[in-house]
Amino acid sequence: MFNVIKKEILNQSVKRMVITAPDIANKVLPGQFVVIRINEEGERIPLTVASCNKKKGIISIIFQEVGFTTRKLGRLKEGDAILDILGPLGHAAEIKKYGKVVCVAGGVGVAEVIPVADALQRAHNKVIGIIGARTKELIILEKEMRLFSDELYIATNDGSYGQEGLVTDVLRSILEQKIDLVYAIGPVPMMEAVANLTRDYKIKTIVSLNPVMVDGTGMCGSCRVSVGGETKFCCVDGPDFDGHSVDFRELAERLKLFNNQESEMSAR
Template structure:
């Protein structure tokens, strides 16, 4: 059982949980993820490692409530436990001194960008981070991102905070003002696709982290397959980071909606029945 030792609301639907998982924390690196189950009957949910503390044995995850499981996870309190917490999974980010790097995070994608930006800065890069969200309520970790970056730029789609516009508007300005040697982008698929469309015009290498549907997370089921440079790759073991200019985003977008009807039914059932009462066996609600 994996105890939630800290919980924080970062926005209306965005929550942070810090989990005691010393074996995972001991090996975690920026860019990797975990797969968790909230109780015995829970589905397997991949979530990126947003931070880790090897000494305290903790992993921090930030998630957005989008469906049945993330909604129920959002009701967990400090002291309650997760059933499974498997990781670290996936390949870590490739960290080296590239020169000037733009780290672009959209929505909840800011959380996975954070440890990568920090590692890139520690490796000697000038890190210009650009974070954005639809509206002010969905902006979080401005302080952390500021500390992990040489410069931080913020945008909201509706102009309710900082610059009005998309992260791609700010990225274009940075490219034209200063130039960049590498771009890292994590966020919703349309955002990553738009970033790649922009950087391709300037010939700037761009790394994206793909949230393809996953089941086992160990390369056995094939659920997470994506086409990269015309070849089939498994996001869970070959990724989740790939060369964004090689990713078939149209196929990825199609595949990520294939269970839409079942997800809707599952959420409706959850809304009728509410959270499972039996979920925690170690100190929280029985």
């Protein structure tokens, strides 16, 4: 059993939970994720490990309540237990000295980019962070992101905080400088827009994909994605891929596959 030892509300739909998971805390690397099953009847959902403390044997997850399981997870209280947490899964982000790196994140993607930005900064890269949300109230983890960025830019769609517009609007102005790597995490249309923008500048771009996952171990095929014309399984081959080679249209279509079942579950 994995115990919830701290729960925090980051905005109206995003929560952070600190959980005891000593084996995972001991091994997890930036960019890796876990698959969580709350109880016997529960479905499995993948969540990125947002932070870990090996000494204390704890990890944190940050999740947006978008459907049945994330809402159920959000209802757990401090002291409650989670039945299974499988991980760490997936390949870690490739951390090395690139030079100047832009880390772009939208919505809850900020939670997922933070461990990567931290590791890239420790590897002596200059990290430029760009985070965005629809409105000021939805911006999360600004303080943490500031800590791991040499420069931080914020964009809100309605202009209520930072620059008005999308994270890609900020990115476009930054790309006039020499950039060695762009790392993007967020909604599929955002990652696609980032990749389209950087393609013209020939800047290596890594995206962290979020297809539907079930087992997280390469067996079920649900996380199939097409990258450079080849079939990949995001759970074992990813989650990070070359953004210029990902078939984002297919990914967006496949994310809708279970919409009917998900709406039925959410209505319960």
